Amino acid sequence: MRHLGTGWSRFVERHPVPVFTLPSVVAVALLMAFPVAYTLYMSVHSWYASSLTSPQFTGLGNFRRAFFEDDRFRNALWLTVYFTALATALQLVLGVSLALVLNRPFRGKGLVRSVFLLPMVATPVAIALVWMMMYNPTLGVMNYLVGLAGLGPYRWVSNAAIVVPALAIVDTWEWTPLITLITLAGLATLPIEPYESALIDGASVTQMFWRITLPLLRPTIIVALLFRAIDCLKTFDIIYVMTQGGPGFASETLNVYTFQVGLFYFHIGYASSLLVILFALVLGVSLLLIKVRRGAW
Amino acid sequence: MRVSLKMWFLSIMLSLALASPALAQKFDWQQAKGTQLRVLLNKHPWQGAIEPHLKEFEALTGIKLVAEVYPEDQFRAKVLVELTSGASSIDVFMSMPAQEGLKYVRAGWLQPVDEFLKNPALTAPDYNWNDFLEKTRDAMVIEGKIIGPPIQVENTSLMYRKDVFQKYNVKVPTTLDELEAAAKALNGKAMTDDGQPGYGIVARGKRAAATSQFAAYLHAMGSTWLAPNREPIFNNEDGIKALDLYGRLLRLYGPPGSENNHWYEASSIFSQGKAAMYTDANSLFPVIEDAQKSKVVGKVGYALFPRGPKGQYGSTVAAWGLAMPKTSQNQKAAWLFMQWATAKEQVLAVQSEKGVLGARESVWKDPKGMAKVPADLRESLTMGSKVGTPLWNPPVVAVAECRDAIGAAIVVSIQGGDVRAADNKAATDVKRIMLETEKK
Numbered sequence: 001m002r003h004l005g006t007g008w009s010r011f012v013e014r015h016p017v018p019v020f021t022l023p024s025v026v027a028v029a030l031l032m033a034f035p036v037a038y039t040l041y042m043s044v045h046s047w048y049a050s051s052l053t054s055p056q057f058t059g060l061g062n063f064r065r066a067f068f069e070d071d072r073f074r075n076a077l078w079l080t081v082y083f084t085a086l087a088t089a090l091q092l093v094l095g096v097s098l099a100l101v102l103n104r105p106f107r108g109k110g111l112v113r114s115v116f117l118l119p120m121v122a123t124p125v126a127i128a129l130v131w132m133m134m135y136n137p138t139l140g141v142m143n144y145l146v147g148l149a150g151l152g153p154y155r156w157v158s159n160a161a162i163v164v165p166a167l168a169i170v171d172t173w174e175w176t177p178l179i180t181l182i183t184l185a186g187l188a189t190l191p192i193e194p195y196e197s198a199l200i201d202g203a204s205v206t207q208m209f210w211r212i213t214l215p216l217l218r219p220t221i222i223v224a225l226l227f228r229a230i231d232c233l234k235t236f237d238i239i240y241v242m243t244q245g246g247p248g249f250a251s252e253t254l255n256v257y258t259f260q261v262g263l264f265y266f267h268i269g270y271a272s273s274l275l276v277i278l279f280a281l282v283l284g285v286s287l288l289l290i291k292v293r294r295g296a297w
Numbered sequence: 298m299r300v301s302l303k304m305w306f307l308s309i310m311l312s313l314a315l316a317s318p319a320l321a322q323k324f325d326w327q328q329a330k331g332t333q334l335r336v337l338l339n340k341h342p343w344q345g346a347i348e349p350h351l352k353e354f355e356a357l358t359g360i361k362l363v364a365e366v367y368p369e370d371q372f373r374a375k376v377l378v379e380l381t382s383g384a385s386s387i388d389v390f391m392s393m394p395a396q397e398g399l400k401y402v403r404a405g406w407l408q409p410v411d412e413f414l415k416n417p418a419l420t421a422p423d424y425n426w427n428d429f430l431e432k433t434r435d436a437m438v439i440e441g442k443i444i445g446p447p448i449q450v451e452n453t454s455l456m457y458r459k460d461v462f463q464k465y466n467v468k469v470p471t472t473l474d475e476l477e478a479a480a481k482a483l484n485g486k487a488m489t490d491d492g493q494p495g496y497g498i499v500a501r502g503k504r505a506a507a508t509s510q511f512a513a514y515l516h517a518m519g520s521t522w523l524a525p526n527r528e529p530i531f532n533n534e535d536g537i538k539a540l541d542l543y544g545r546l547l548r549l550y551g552p553p554g555s556e557n558n559h560w561y562e563a564s565s566i567f568s569q570g571k572a573a574m575y576t577d578a579n580s581l582f583p584v585i586e587d588a589q590k591s592k593v594v595g596k597v598g599y600a601l602f603p604r605g606p607k608g609q610y611g612s613t614v615a616a617w618g619l620a621m622p623k624t625s626q627n628q629k630a631a632w633l634f635m636q637w638a639t640a641k642e643q644v645l646a647v648q649s650e651k652g653v654l655g656a657r658e659s660v661w662k663d664p665k666g667m668a669k670v671p672a673d674l675r676e677s678l679t680m681g682s683k684v685g686t687p688l689w690n691p692p693v694v695a696v697a698e699c700r701d702a703i704g705a706a707i708v709v710s711i712q713g714g715d716v717r718a719a720d721n722k723a724a725t726d727v728k729r730i731m732l733e734t735e736k737k
Contacts, residue, residue, distance in 0.1 A: 048734065049381060137554040138571075158554030160712060246504050247556030248708035265698040 042272035049266040062273035073274065075249055076257040079164060080281070083253055084232040087168040087175075091228055094172065095179025096221060100213075102180065103187045113184075120177045128241035131170045132157070135242075157243050160250035167251055170238050175231070179224045186220030187213075222293035226286060233282050254278045324421040326637075329630035330359030336634065337365050337390040339372040342583070343449045343617065344391070346647035347638060354637050360630050373397075380406045385624050388631040391448070392620040395690040398439040401620075403694060403735070408621045409442035413632040424636055425659075430679060433656040436616035436687035446639035447616040447656040451580035452681035453513035453689065454612060455600040458593060461488045461495075461573045469600055473517055473542060473611075476574070476603045480550035483573035490570055490592055497550030499563050499572035500543070502711050504704030505697065506559045507543075509613070510577055511707055512689045513602045514539040517611025522691035529727045531691075531703070532720040535605075540720050544710025556708050568593055576602065578615065579681075580654055582674055599674035601681055612677075612685030616656060654678060691727065695734040702726035 012019050043062060047055035066073045102113055119127070134140045135156035146152040156166045194212050203211070236255045239245065245252030245260070252260075254274065262271030338344040344366060351362050367375055372391075379385035380401065392398070401407050413419045414426055426434070426446075433447040455470065462469055462479075465486055470476040476498075484497030501507040515521065520536035523529055530536065547555040552566055560577055564584050567575040568591035579599055588594050602611040619635045621628060637643065644655040645666050652669030660666035661679050670678075691699045702723050709719035 138552060153553075155554050158557045160556075160708075243557060244503070246708065247502075247712070248504060248705045260701070265695060 039272045039275055042269050043276045044273070045269040047267075047269040049268050055269060058269070062270050063277070065270070066273060066277065072249055072252070072257060073254075076252050076254045077277075077281075079251065080233060080253040080255075080278075083164050083168055083171075083235065083251075084229055084285075086165060087171045087232045087235075088225060088228045090168060090172045091176045091179050092221070092225060095176045095224065096183050096217075098176065098180045099183035099187060100209075103184060116180060117177045119174045120181075122174070124174065124237040125241050127170065127174055128238040131173075131238075132242050135166060157251070158247055160247050163243060163247065163251045167239055167242065170242070171232065171235060174238075175228060179221075179228065182220060182224040182227075183217065186217050190216055219293050222289055226289045226293075229285050229289060230282055233285065234278065254281070325418075326358045326421075326633065328418075329627065329633055332627045332630040333361040333363060334388045334627055334630055334634055335363050335365070335386055337367070337372065337376060337387050339391045339617075340366055340368045341391065341449070341617065342651060343647060343653050346651035346653050347448075347643065350643060350646060354634065357637065358630075358633055360633065362634070380404070380622060380624075383624070385622050386626075387622050388625040388627050389619055389621055389634055391617055392445065393615065393617055394437055394439055394444055394620075395615060395687060395692070396696055398444060399692060400694045400696070402439045402442070402444065406622055406624075407439075407444050408623045408625065408628060410445055410621065410632060410635065411443050413628075413636075414443065419629065419632055420636060421640070424640060428641070428659050429656045430614075430658055430682035432614040432682050432685050432687055433616045436614050437618050445618045445620040445635055447618045448639060449580070449617040450654055450656040450678070450682050451578040451615050452602065452612040452678060452685055453510055453576060453615075454579040454602050454677055454681060456567065456575040456577070456579070456581075456585065457598050457600060458488060458570075458573050458596055459598045460596045461486065462598075469598065470574075470603045471601075473514070473603050473605055477542065477546060477550075480546055480574060484550040486573070488570060488573060493571075495571040495573060496552050496566070497572070498546050498574040498576070499551055499558070499566045500547060500555070500576045501558055501560055501563050502547055502551075502555035502708065503557055503559045504708055505700040506704070507707045508691075508700040508704045509615070509689045511540070511543050511703070512613045512686075513576065513611040514543050515611075516613065516686050516688065517602060517605035517609055518542070519605050519607050519609050521686070522688060523693075527731070529691075529724040529731075531727075532717075532724040537717055537720050540706060540710050541716045543707060544713070544716065547711045548713055556711050579674055579678060582671065583652065586671075599671060599677050601677040602685075610681070610684045610686070612681030613689035614682050614685040614687045615689045616687070656682070693727070693731055693735070695730050698730050698734075699727045702730065 042055065044057060044059055045055035046058045046061065098116065102109065102116070134142045137143060137153065137155045137158060140156075142156060143153040146154065154162060154166075157163050159166075190213070194216070195208060198208050198212060234255050235253065236259065239251055239253060239256050240259070243251045245256045249257075255278065258271050258274040258278065261267050261274060338348075348364065348366075351364060354360070355362055366372075376387070376390050376392075377397075379387055392401075398407075414424075429447055430450065433450045434443075436450075437443055437445060437447050455476070457469060457479075461467075461483060465483060467479050467482050468475065470479045480497030482497070483495075485494045487493065488495040501510050512522075515531055515536055518535045518539035520531055520533055520539060522531050552558070552572070558566075560581065563575065563577060564581050566572050568585050568587070570592045582597075582599065585591055585597050586594050602613075604610055619638060621631045621635065625631050639657075641657060641659060644657045644660045645663060647653040648655040648660055648670075649665040649668055654670070655661070655666070658679065661675060667675055690696050691703065693699050706716075706719040706723040710716045
């Protein structure tokens with residue numbers, strides 16, 4: 001017994017790294033690696049959640065079906081990209097502009113900063129429900145507001161043509177502060193010397209912004225963009241609460257569609273392959289942005 | 298003459314001989330005494346009304362009940378997961394056959410009750426299955442087998458503002474043509490409390506949710522979901538006419554944004570007094586007659602869904618019922634519970650106390666049974682449940698997926714798109730979904 005004990009402690013002393021990391025490795029393997037592996041496994045099978053039939057191997061059949069036969073999938077893929085591009089572009093422009101404004105010293109700056117961050121801390125489902133009311137074509141406030149500018153009335157999330165922009169506005173309202181926050185942090189770390197020499201050289205404010213601030217901020221902005229792009233690609237809550245993918249399928253993004261396929265139609269195999277595609281999409285966009293950040297392009 | 302007298306005598310003797318044991322022997326409610334039953338209930342008006350009476354069942358039968366209640370989404374998921382596992386301990390659960398029946402029956406999960414019903418040792422002589430309104434009985438039959446008794450019934454019907462129809466002197470529609478004419482005539486007319494204009498008609502427009510209400514238009518127009526050979530035919534000429542009508546009504550005479558309206562949005566527009574007509578399930582009447590929230594209490598008429606150009610009825614008959622899994626170890630006791638819960642006394646109790654829309658004709662004729670329900674609703678409901686169709690959903694395994702496919706066509710129609718193309722596409726999709734999910 002004693003011999004075993006010393007042997008064990010000697011083993012621990014010699015190999016502290018594998019021994020002490022083992023619990024977390026096991027936890028990660030169980031909670032993350034297994035589901036991912038199982039999703040990959042299911043994605044090449046056809047299976048309706050049922051005890052009577054076992055999964056049937058279909059190879060790449062699910063993927064072939066998605067890309068060549070399923071127009072609901074192609075629509076969802078396009079809407080995912082459309083929504084992400086629109087929302088992140090809006091948030092990027094607004095977020096960086098806000099950060100530049102907030103970066104100047106003025107009275108009550110701390111208060112204004114905190115207020116700007118509030119949307120981010122609210123619950124997405126609650127936000128979606130409130131926007132639902134604001135978008136209501138007959139009772140909502142949005143038509144009144146755009147009416148002041150001589151526009152509308154619009155049917156907002158009931159109109160297939162503008163439902164995605166309408167949802168992008170909600171996402172923008174909620175997440176612009178994140179970009180502002182990250183950009184502000186980036187602005188705080190900018191060196192002062194380039195500006196001094198630019199001033200001496202007689203550069204204008206606009207020139208300094210385009211030639212110095214923006215290039216120096218680029219890595220920071222790309223990180224913010226990366227966060228938002230990944231998040232937008234997999235947005236689910238606000239879309240599901242506000243439209244459930246409707247009207248028709250006009251706002252059914254990949255995530256919403258997958259949810260329907262998996263948990264309403266119980267086609268687990270096909271839903272898994274859709275998730276694999278979404279994963280590939282997120283990974284691709286991330287790699288692309290990281291490459292941009294490194295200045296490879 | 299002599300022969301016939303002899304025959305009379307013989308037949309009287311014979312019937313006495315056959316009937317006397319049944320008469321002499323009282324039905325044995327205690328035959329499964331000591332059993333424990335696990336009953337899964339969905340949070341629902343019927344569940345709320347029957348729960349206070351469950352003790353009476355325990356006293357009558359000596360069977361112990363363990364009732365579990367869940368909100369609808371969780372309830373459906375729970376039942377499905379348990380049945381899927383193949384090792385469920387559920388003995389009785391609430392079920393809507395048109396929603397999940399075919400899937401469950403094809404999977405072999407349900408124990409039909411035909412044999413129990415026929416067996417005089419298991420079914421009380423006064424149970425009277427034929428007292429259930431004709432189409433509610435049909436609604437409980439899947440592939441020729443009765444899966445259980447109905448507990449609540451509802452029809453897609455026409456709810457309309459009696460005051461508005463009277464004020465503008467418009468006839469209450471009994472045909473689809475009159476429905477459209479009335480919607481047109483009343484759209485934009487003042488109808489709210491403060492004299493604001495309202496819409497001619499309101500109904501669900503949200504994809505899958507709209508499909509079950511569109512079913513009434515489809516059947517009234519003379520079409521249906523599937524042909525006897527199980528080919529989709531809802532895109533035949535009559536079906537396209539129905540789809541076109543549904544979209545046209547909501548587009549021209551309905552509230553903007555109908556495409557996103559589920560029953561709660563639609564019913565709140567109606568109960569705020571902003572629409573003259575509303576086609577939806579008549580079981581929504583407690584929402585419309587709720588003095589706390591509704592502005593149209595007492596002003597609403599409940600009519601049979603308008604008939605089609607060839608006189609067809611469109612009323613859909615949706616029934617909640619009780620069902621028994623094949624895996625139940627206590628089938629006799631389970632059947633005793635199903636029988637007790639749907640016997641006349643209990644149906645009368647839940648209907649007279651809480652206004653649950655029961656499925657027994659005799660209860661609807663009983664003054665106590667009528668008490669909580671508006672008279673015209675009573676008439677249209679009993680009528681609709683006799684002449685309507687149980688097909689408020691397409692009779693397929695993958696109901697949710699097919700409702701989405703058809704709902705997409707409904708949205709196209711509301712938005713004024715190409716109705717024929719959308720309907721054909723929906724039919725193609727439904728056919729594909731059926732091929733995938735119903736291959737044996």
